[in-house]
Amino acid sequence: MSTPGHATSVPDSRVAILAHEKFPDRSKTANGVLRYADREVVAVLDRNRAGERVADHLPAVQDAPIVDSFAAAREHDAVGGIDELLIGIAPIGGGFDESWRPDVRSAIRAGCDVTSGLHYFLGDDEEFAELAAEHDVRLHDVRRPPEDVGVADGRAGEVDAEVVLTVGTDCSVGKMTTTMELAAAAETAGIDTAVVPTGQTGIVIEGWGTPVDRVVSDFTAGAVEEMVLAVGDDHDLVLVEGQGSVVHPAYSAVTCGILHGAQPDALVLCHAHGREAVHGYEATPLPPVGAFVDRYESLAAPVHETEVVAGSLNTRGVGDDAAAREAVTQFEAAVDAPAADPLRFGTDELLEAVR
Amino acid sequence: MSTPGHATSVPDSRVAILAHEKFPDRSKTANGVLRYADREVVAVLDRNRAGERVADHLPAVQDAPIVDSFAAAREHDAVGGIDELLIGIAPIGGGFDESWRPDVRSAIRAGCDVTSGLHYFLGDDEEFAELAAEHDVRLHDVRRPPEDVGVADGRAGEVDAEVVLTVGTDCSVGKMTTTMELAAAAETAGIDTAVVPTGQTGIVIEGWGTPVDRVVSDFTAGAVEEMVLAVGDDHDLVLVEGQGSVVHPAYSAVTCGILHGAQPDALVLCHAHGREAVHGYEATPLPPVGAFVDRYESLAAPVHETEVVAGSLNTRGVGDDAAAREAVTQFEAAVDAPAADPLRFGTDELLEAVR
Numbered sequence: 001m002s003t004p005g006h007a008t009s010v011p012d013s014r015v016a017i018l019a020h021e022k023f024p025d026r027s028k029t030a031n032g033v034l035r036y037a038d039r040e041v042v043a044v045l046d047r048n049r050a051g052e053r054v055a056d057h058l059p060a061v062q063d064a065p066i067v068d069s070f071a072a073a074r075e076h077d078a079v080g081g082i083d084e085l086l087i088g089i090a091p092i093g094g095g096f097d098e099s100w101r102p103d104v105r106s107a108i109r110a111g112c113d114v115t116s117g118l119h120y121f122l123g124d125d126e127e128f129a130e131l132a133a134e135h136d137v138r139l140h141d142v143r144r145p146p147e148d149v150g151v152a153d154g155r156a157g158e159v160d161a162e163v164v165l166t167v168g169t170d171c172s173v174g175k176m177t178t179t180m181e182l183a184a185a186a187e188t189a190g191i192d193t194a195v196v197p198t199g200q201t202g203i204v205i206e207g208w209g210t211p212v213d214r215v216v217s218d219f220t221a222g223a224v225e226e227m228v229l230a231v232g233d234d235h236d237l238v239l240v241e242g243q244g245s246v247v248h249p250a251y252s253a254v255t256c257g258i259l260h261g262a263q264p265d266a267l268v269l270c271h272a273h274g275r276e277a278v279h280g281y282e283a284t285p286l287p288p289v290g291a292f293v294d295r296y297e298s299l300a301a302p303v304h305e306t307e308v309v310a311g312s313l314n315t316r317g318v319g320d321d322a323a324a325r326e327a328v329t330q331f332e333a334a335v336d337a338p339a340a341d342p343l344r345f346g347t348d349e350l351l352e353a354v355r
Numbered sequence: 356m357s358t359p360g361h362a363t364s365v366p367d368s369r370v371a372i373l374a375h376e377k378f379p380d381r382s383k384t385a386n387g388v389l390r391y392a393d394r395e396v397v398a399v400l401d402r403n404r405a406g407e408r409v410a411d412h413l414p415a416v417q418d419a420p421i422v423d424s425f426a427a428a429r430e431h432d433a434v435g436g437i438d439e440l441l442i443g444i445a446p447i448g449g450g451f452d453e454s455w456r457p458d459v460r461s462a463i464r465a466g467c468d469v470t471s472g473l474h475y476f477l478g479d480d481e482e483f484a485e486l487a488a489e490h491d492v493r494l495h496d497v498r499r500p501p502e503d504v505g506v507a508d509g510r511a512g513e514v515d516a517e518v519v520l521t522v523g524t525d526c527s528v529g530k531m532t533t534t535m536e537l538a539a540a541a542e543t544a545g546i547d548t549a550v551v552p553t554g555q556t557g558i559v560i561e562g563w564g565t566p567v568d569r570v571v572s573d574f575t576a577g578a579v580e581e582m583v584l585a586v587g588d589d590h591d592l593v594l595v596e597g598q599g600s601v602v603h604p605a606y607s608a609v610t611c612g613i614l615h616g617a618q619p620d621a622l623v624l625c626h627a628h629g630r631e632a633v634h635g636y637e638a639t640p641l642p643p644v645g646a647f648v649d650r651y652e653s654l655a656a657p658v659h660e661t662e663v664v665a666g667s668l669n670t671r672g673v674g675d676d677a678a679a680r681e682a683v684t685q686f687e688a689a690v691d692a693p694a695a696d697p698l699r700f701g702t703d704e705l706l707e708a709v710r
Contacts, residue, residue, distance in 0.1 A: 145571070154604030154636045213573040216500070220572045220608035247657035249509030252615045253575035256601070257608030281509045287657045298650060302602035302642045 005210030030088025094119030117200030159232025220257025360565030385443025449474030472555030514587025575612025
């Protein structure tokens with residue numbers, strides 16, 4: 001069974017990442033690809049930092065030169081083969097910045113595929129569509145919902161793999177990061193692992209997947225189920241990237257559909273230390289962290305029994321490591337399971353809990 | 356603020372309902388319009404029952420002649436003005452049956468709008484689209500998702516009206532029926548009431564609304580919020596038609612989005628007596644009815660506190676009234692709230708509980 005949804009680049013392809021004026025602090029997708037993707041990054045495009053290197057800013061990821069344009073990336077590239085240009089940033093609103101047009105144009109003319117998670121679809125841009133046809137390259141708009149998803153059959157629980165889903169107390173608490181860190185650690189430990197990406201950054205990193213938040217709401221669970229079934233019998237561990245929160249005023253539908261569609265055997269509850277209200281909905285206070293454990297478990301149980309086996313705490317807002325360790329200890333007590341901050345303290349506790 | 360989503364016919368318009376070969380046992384939408392809609396039904400089209408009357412089959416709804424074609428409906432109609440043809444049946448798969456084409460064609464030529472809840476969109480049919488333009492009539496495909504819905508702001512709880520949502524233990528347990536019966540009883544009792552329709556039958560009955568199960572999953576809550584905000588300050592009671600079940604293997608996303616988007620003040624829990632497994636997912640047993648009360652309340656609470664104030668039991672499968680009354684009494688105990696079977700025993704208990 002081939003993987004559903006988008007299929008962008010293949011492993012080991014060579015990519016350039018566009019991140020103009022946003023690297024590294026506002027380039028989530030670029031950073032995710034640098035950190036997690038199984039591809040060689042030839043260069044990062046940021047006209048404000050041309051001449052610097054990725055390693056000057058992000059020490060723990062693959063290094064690459066920073067250049068001011070796609071043309072410069074080709075000049076820098078001794079091997080001479082760039083397979084793909086990734087749009088590694090997403091402005092508020094998801095639009096296409098016209099200042100990027102020359103880079104996209106050059107990439108297509110050089111025979112590169114272009115992958116984008118923007119709301120603005122490159123494939124609907126007349127110039128790009130024509131150029132792409134002329135040069136026989138593909139434009140991957142990973143946020144475009146696939147047309148062939150359908151209603152869930154309730155069968156994801158049947159796969160051979162242990163299926164683990166990251167769930168959260170809110171948006172932007174670390175579900176994607178936790179998923180990717182766990183995947184890397186599991187692979188290092190020799191566990192045959194697959195990630196099921198559900199959002200545009202995850203899809204760009206993994207090179208395949210369905211943007212679950214963009215499918216028709218009746219097909220939310222079906223879109224996730226299809227992905228779990230596609231990889232679940234060929235791996236020992238499947239890590240499903242969760243979205244939102246089950247008590248989010250706007251996005252709970254997506255969360256609930258993923259929970260029931262993936263039929264996970266275990267959950268990792270993700271939280272950002274100090275988050276007290278729903279991000280962007282400050283009038284809505286978050287319930288106590290511990291209450292999320294029961295809420296996720298009892299909501300999942302009638303469809304597929306599952307358990308919060310670990311917690312993942314984002315302590316970025318905590319100044320020193322001692323205070324961060326104390327925060328993790330408190331979080332462990334609240335969720336009544338082993339916990340860690342994967343970026344700060346590694347994933348040992350989490351991997352032990354889910355394997 | 357005008358009502359969002361589709362706006363089909365206006366109250367007091369005169370309609371014909373197409374229900375060929377399906378009336379009355381497999382014509383859910385036709386029956387709903389006959390029973391609940393604020394419109395005069397000129398005729399029902401069913402070529403298998405031409406010459407009979409609606410009252411021969413459905414005693415408690417408005418009567419109308421049954422005819423074999425739209426042309427015959429016009430001949431029968433002494434007043435001479437039919438405003439709209441409704442497609443009142445939905446075959447499995449939601450396709451358009453070519454045997455209906457002459458009726459739709461005749462209706463358009465006669466200057467009638469045509470309203471359909473099919474998956475097949477009449478507006479995408481070349482012949483119908485051309486004819487409709489020529490005769491200046493509108494084709495309402497109520498299942499087509501509107502393009503202008505967006506992310507919820509979390510504001511539905513601010514409206515002046517008491518907002519009541521029907522929730523369920525499963526699909527097809529009576530949420531739409533309970534909503535409509537309650538609305539009729541409330542209007543009779545002099546309560547200024549609005550229904551927020553979320554599915555195609557409700558939309559056809561009410562003449563407006565957004566098919567929440569067809570919107571992009573990120574906008575599920577937003578679609579419902581928009582409707583509640585549109586009517587919530589102009590009425591004293593708003594009844595939101597629920598969908599699915601929060602522990603449904605395929606459709607829980609829609610249910611959860613409606614629960615958080617509508618921010619209801621009260622819930623009516625609907626159940627079909629004897630239902631023991633999820634309909635169509637027989638390997639998934641339903642949890643005990645009482646467990647749904649806590650599940651819905653605790654899921655809703657962080658966004659907007661609410662309470663199951665009444666239960667609605669569908670006892671259609673129960674032979675005699677005494678046994679049905681006993682079933683309702685047991686259901687009352689299970690949900691710890693007043694309960695009724697609205698179609699069998701009326702809505703007094705429910706209306707008392709929600710007003």
